[in-house]
Amino acid sequence: xxxxxxxxxxxxxxxxxxxxxxxxxxxxxxxxxxxxxxxxxxxxxxxxxxxxxxxxxxxxxxxxxxxxxxxxxxxxxxxxxxxxxxxxxxxxxxxxxxx
Amino acid sequence: xxxxxxxxxxxxxxxxxxxxxxxxxxxxxxxxxxxxxxxxxxxxxxxxxxxxxxxxxxxxxxxxxxxxxxxxxxxxxxxxxxxxxxxxxxxxxxxxxxxxxxxxxxxxxxxxxxxxxxxxxxxxxxxxxxxxxxxxxxxxxxxxxxxxxxxxxxxxxxxxxxxxxxxxxxxxxxxxxxxxxxxxxxxxxxxxxxxxxxxxxxxxxxxxxxxxxxxxxxxxxxxxxxxxxxxxxxxxxxxxxxxxxxxxxxxx
Amino acid sequence: xxxxxxxxxxxxxxxxxxxxxxxxxxxxxxxxxxxxxxxxxxxxxxxxxxxxxxxxxxxxxxxxxxxxxxxxxxxxxxxxxxxxxxxxxxxxxxxxxxxxxxxxxxxxxxxxxxxxxxxxxxxxxxxxxxxxxxxxxxxxxxxxxxxxxxxxxxxxxxxxxxxxxxxxxxxxxxxxxxxxxxxxxxxxxxxxxxxxxxxxxxxxxxxxxxxxxxxxxxxxxxxxxxxxxxxxxxxxxxxxxxxxxxxxxxxxxxxxxxxxxxxxxxxxxxxxxxxxxxxxxxxxxxxxxxxxxxxxxxxxxxxxxxxxxxxxxxxxxxxxxxxxxxxxxxxxxx
Numbered sequence: 001x002x003x004x005x006x007x008x009x010x011x012x013x014x015x016x017x018x019x020x021x022x023x024x025x026x027x028x029x030x031x032x033x034x035x036x037x038x039x040x041x042x043x044x045x046x047x048x049x050x051x052x053x054x055x056x057x058x059x060x061x062x063x064x065x066x067x068x069x070x071x072x073x074x075x076x077x078x079x080x081x082x083x084x085x086x087x088x089x090x091x092x093x094x095x096x097x098x099x
Numbered sequence: 100x101x102x103x104x105x106x107x108x109x110x111x112x113x114x115x116x117x118x119x120x121x122x123x124x125x126x127x128x129x130x131x132x133x134x135x136x137x138x139x140x141x142x143x144x145x146x147x148x149x150x151x152x153x154x155x156x157x158x159x160x161x162x163x164x165x166x167x168x169x170x171x172x173x174x175x176x177x178x179x180x181x182x183x184x185x186x187x188x189x190x191x192x193x194x195x196x197x198x199x200x201x202x203x204x205x206x207x208x209x210x211x212x213x214x215x216x217x218x219x220x221x222x223x224x225x226x227x228x229x230x231x232x233x234x235x236x237x238x239x240x241x242x243x244x245x246x247x248x249x250x251x252x253x254x255x256x257x258x259x260x261x262x263x264x265x266x267x268x269x270x271x272x273x274x275x276x277x278x279x280x281x282x283x284x285x286x287x288x289x290x291x292x293x294x295x296x297x298x299x300x301x302x303x304x305x306x307x308x309x310x311x312x313x314x315x316x317x318x319x320x321x322x323x324x325x326x327x328x329x330x331x332x333x334x335x336x337x338x339x340x341x342x343x344x345x346x347x348x349x350x351x
Numbered sequence: 352x353x354x355x356x357x358x359x360x361x362x363x364x365x366x367x368x369x370x371x372x373x374x375x376x377x378x379x380x381x382x383x384x385x386x387x388x389x390x391x392x393x394x395x396x397x398x399x400x401x402x403x404x405x406x407x408x409x410x411x412x413x414x415x416x417x418x419x420x421x422x423x424x425x426x427x428x429x430x431x432x433x434x435x436x437x438x439x440x441x442x443x444x445x446x447x448x449x450x451x452x453x454x455x456x457x458x459x460x461x462x463x464x465x466x467x468x469x470x471x472x473x474x475x476x477x478x479x480x481x482x483x484x485x486x487x488x489x490x491x492x493x494x495x496x497x498x499x500x501x502x503x504x505x506x507x508x509x510x511x512x513x514x515x516x517x518x519x520x521x522x523x524x525x526x527x528x529x530x531x532x533x534x535x536x537x538x539x540x541x542x543x544x545x546x547x548x549x550x551x552x553x554x555x556x557x558x559x560x561x562x563x564x565x566x567x568x569x570x571x572x573x574x575x576x577x578x579x580x581x582x583x584x585x586x587x588x589x590x591x592x593x594x595x596x597x598x599x600x601x602x603x604x605x606x607x608x609x610x611x612x613x614x615x616x617x618x619x620x621x622x623x624x625x626x627x628x629x630x631x632x633x634x635x636x637x638x639x640x641x642x643x644x645x646x647x648x649x650x651x652x653x654x655x656x657x658x659x660x661x662x663x664x665x666x667x668x669x670x671x672x673x674x675x676x677x678x679x680x681x682x683x684x685x
Contacts, residue, residue: 009462010133010664012455029521030452031135032461034246034667035674041239042135045142046445049438050525069391118430125424125433128440129417130652132660134448134461137417141441145434152430169429193663249673250666257662342428342486349544351428351486 011060013039015047018055025057033058105278107161108181109288110222111171112324113214114154115182118172119332120203121147122339123190132193139239143200146232153225173343177333178326185268187323187332194247194254195261201240202265205301206272208237209294218286241305248309255310262314270319273298370395382583387513390456398582399457401575402512404473405584406454407464411475413447415468415649419483420492428486435532436489442529446522453514469654471641478565480643487540487547487554493533494603495555495562499596501530503566506586515584534603541607548608555604556612563627564635566593572632597625 010032016025028047033039039058047053067075083089092099100108124144131137155168166174185203190196211233214226247258273295275283282288306313322328342351374393381388388394417440424440427433451461467473478496483489504526507519540551567589570576579585587595597616604611615628638646 006460006462008665008668009460010668012452029449029518030455031448032133033135034664035671037242038246038667041139041242045138046135046448049138049142049441049445066391069389070393122425125437128424128437129414129421129444130656132656132663134414134444134451136660136663137444138441138448141437141444145437145441148430148434148437152434155430172430173428193660246667246670247663250669251662253662254666254669338425341426346544346546349428349547351432351539 010034011062013043013058014061014064015039015043016057016059017043017047017053019052020054025055028052030061031058100278102281103161105282106219106287107158108276108278109282110154110158110161112181112183113222114151114158114171115180116186116203116207117147117151117154119180119182119335120186120199121145121151122335123186123188123199124196126190127196136193140196143236143239146229146236150225150229150232153229157221157225169343173340177328177336180323180326180328180332180336182323182328182332183268183271184320184323184329185265185272187329187335188264188268189331191261191264192257194257194259195264197240197243197247198258198261198265200236201244201305202262202269202272204233204237204240205298206294208233209297210289210291212297213289213294217288222287237301241301244305244311245309248306248311258309259311262311266314267317267320269316271321271323274321274324276324379581382511382581385509385583386511387516388511389513397578398584401579401582402515402584403454403457403459405579406450406457406512406515406518407459407467408474408476410447410450410454410464411468411473412479413443413450415475415479415653416496417443417447418649418652419479419481419645420489422483423486423489426486427489432536439493439529439532442525446518446525449518449521450515453512453518456514465653465657469650469657471650474639476565477635477638477643478561479649480638480646481557481561482645484557485550485554487537487550488558490533490536490540490551491554491558493529493531494537495533495558495600496565497526497529497533498600499562499565499592501526502592502596507584509583509586511583537609538607541609551607552609555609559612560631561638563593563597564630564638566590566596568632568635569630594624597627601625 011034012030013033013036014030015028017028018025028043031039031042031046033042036058040056043056043058048056079085121144124140124147127140128137128144131140151172152168155171159166159168159171185199188195188199190199208230211226211230215223215230217223217226244258247254249255273291275291279288279291283290303313343349375395378388378394378398388398420436420440420443424433424436427436451464454464455461464473468475483492501523504519504523508516508523510516510519537551537554540547542548567573570588570590573589576585576588580588601611601616613628615626617626618624619626637643641650
C-alpha cells in the first residue's frame with residue numbers, strides 16, 4: 001500500500017457480478033475495503049442483497065488499466081471501416097438455408 | 100415439565116437467541132465504523148430476525164394457545180425469555196460486538212449443523228436454511244477477529260477487552276438443561292455439550308491467526324435459559340416492546 | 352430528493368476562463384445530444400464541481416437519512432415491521448455508498464466528503480433535521496419523503512453523468528418498495544384505533560410542510576437551475592416537481608381519511624393542479640444553514656460514528672500491510 005495515494009483510507013475496489021450462471025460478470029459498482037477478502041464480503045453485503053448474483057469478482061480500482069477517452073478516435077474508429085467483420089456484409093440468396 | 104413444554108422451551112431458546120442478538124445489532128444501524136460495515140451488521144441482524152420469526156411461529160403453533168410470533172416476542176417479560184446471556188450483552192465498541200458475534204456465530208454454526216438433521220422436521224428445515232446464513236456470519240466475524248487481533252496495538256487491546264467481557268457467558272452455550280435429555284434421546288434437540296470441541300477448534304485456529312493468546316475461561320455465569328438474565332435484558336425489552344404494550348388494542 | 356441546490360451563490364466558475372471554447376462547445380453539444388459523460392472524459396470544471404456537490408449532498412442525505420428512521424428500529428411494533436425497517440434503512444446506507452462511489456469517480460474521496468459533512472460545510476436534505484417522535488413518523492417518512500425522493504430521482508436516471516445515472520438506476524429499483532411500505536403503515540394506522548389514527552394525522556401535520564420544502568427554493572430563487580437543466584444534471588425544476596408531488600399526494604391522503612394541514616389547499620380546475628398555501632421559506636433557509644430542530648444531533652451522530660470507528664479502519668489497514676509484508680518475506684524465502 002506504499003504507493004497508495006490515500007494511505008489512511010480503505011482502498012476502492014470495483015465489483016463485478018455474474019447475475020446467473022452462463023452470463024459474464026458485469027460491473028456493479030464499487031466498495032471500500034482494507035483487503036480482498038473483506039472487499040468480497042462488502043461486495044456481497046452491498047450488491048447482492050436482492051439475489052442479484054451467483055459469483056463476485058473484486059479488483060483494486062487502481063489496478064485497472066483503462067483506455068484513454070482522448071484517444072477514442074484511434075482506438076475505436078478504425079473498426080468502423082471493417083464492416084466485412086459482420087455477417088450482414090455478405091449477400092446470400094434467400095433460398096440458401098442454414099448459413 | 101411435560102415433553103411438549105420441554106420441546107416448546109427448546110424452540111424458544113433458539114428463537115430468543117436470534118431475536119435478542121438482532122435487536123442488539125439493529126442498534127448499530129447508521130453508526131458503524133464504515134458504511135460497508137454498517138451493511139454487513141444489518142445483514143446479520145436481518146438474517147437473525149428472520150430465523151427468530153420462523154422459530155417463534157413454530158413455538159406458538161406447538162404451544163397451541165393462540166400466541167403467534169409477535170405475541171411471543173412482544174408480550175413476554177424478562178423471566179419468560181430463554182436466550183443465552185451472551186446475546187443480551189450491550190454492544191460496547193466494535194471490538195466487543197465482534198467478540199460477541201464470533202462466539203455466538205461459531206456456536207450457532209455448530210448447533211445448526213447438528214440441528215439440520217433433527218428428527219423434528221420443522222426444526223431441521225429451519226436449521227438447514229439458517230445454517231447457510233450462519234456460516235457467513237461466523238466467517239465474517241472470524242475475519243474481523245483476525246484483523247482486529249493482528250491490526251494495531253489499540254485494536255488488539257480493544258478486541259481482548261471485548262472478549263474479556265464475554266468469556267463468562269461461553270459455558271452457558273454448552274449447558275444441557277434438565278428437560279433436554281428426553282429431547283436429545285428422541286433426536287429432536289442437539290446435545291449442546293457435544294458442540295464444544297468444534298467450537299474450541301475454531302477458536303484456537305482463529306486466535307492463532309489473530310495473534311491472540313487462548314483465553315483462561317473465568318467462572319461461568321449462567322441462567323438465561325431459565326429466565327434468570329442480566330439487568331440488560333429488561334431495558335432491551337422495555338424498548339423493544341414499548342409500542343405493543345402501550346397500545347394493547349392496536350394492530351400494527 | 353436529495354439533490355436540491357442549497358447554495359445561493361456557489362463559486363463555480365473559477366478557472367473556467369482557462370478552458371478552451373472548442374472543448375466547452377464540444378462538451379455542451381454532447382450533453383445536449385443526451386450523451387453520457389464518463390469520468391475520464393473532458394468536462395468543464397464547473398460541471399465537475401457542481402456534480403461533486405450535488406452527488407455528495409445526495410449521498411450525505413442518504414446516510415443522514417438513516418438516522419431518523421434508525422431511531423425506530425429497536426422500537427418497531429412487530430417482527431415484520433422491524434425487518435422491513437431494517438432492510439429499508441440498510442438500503443439507504445447502500446444508496447449512500449453507490450452515490451459516494453459515483454462522486455469518487457470525479458476525484459474526490461469519500462473521506463473528504465465525510466469531512467465536509469462533519470464540519471458542516473456540506474449540506475444534506477433539510478428534511479432529516481426534523482425528529483421522529485412516533486411510529487407514525489416512520490410511515491410519514493416512507494410515504495412523503497420517499498415519495499418526494501422518487502419524483503426527483505426517476506428523471507436522474509437519465510442524467511448526463513454516467514456513474515450518477517447508473518447509481519440512480521440501482522437506487523430507483525431498490526427504492527420502489529420504500530414508499531409503499533410507508534403508505535402501508537399510514538393506511539394501517541388510519542384504519543386502526545382512535546389513538547393510531549391520531550398518531551397518523553399528527554405525523555402528517557408535522558411532516559407535510561417540511562416535505563414540500565424538500566424540493567428546494569422556488570424557481571425564481573434557485574439561481575443554478577437553468578444551467579443544471581442544460582447540463583442534464585437536473586431534469587425538472589423545483590416548482591414543477593413540488594406541484595407534481597402535491598397533486599399525487601393529496602388524493603392519497605384523502606383516500607385514507609387524513610387531512611393535509613393546509614387551509615389554502617384546493618383543486619384549481621383551470622390549472623389542472625392543486626393550489627397550495629405559502630411556504631415558510633425563512634424556516635427552510637434556517638434549516639439549510641444548520642438550524643433545524645435536530646441538526647446538531649444528526650451531525651454529531653455521524654461524526655461520532657466516524658471518529659469511534661477510526662481505530663477499526665486503521666486496524667484493518669495495518670493488518671493488510673502486515674499481511675503484504677509477510678507475503679513478501681515468504682516469497683523471498685520461498
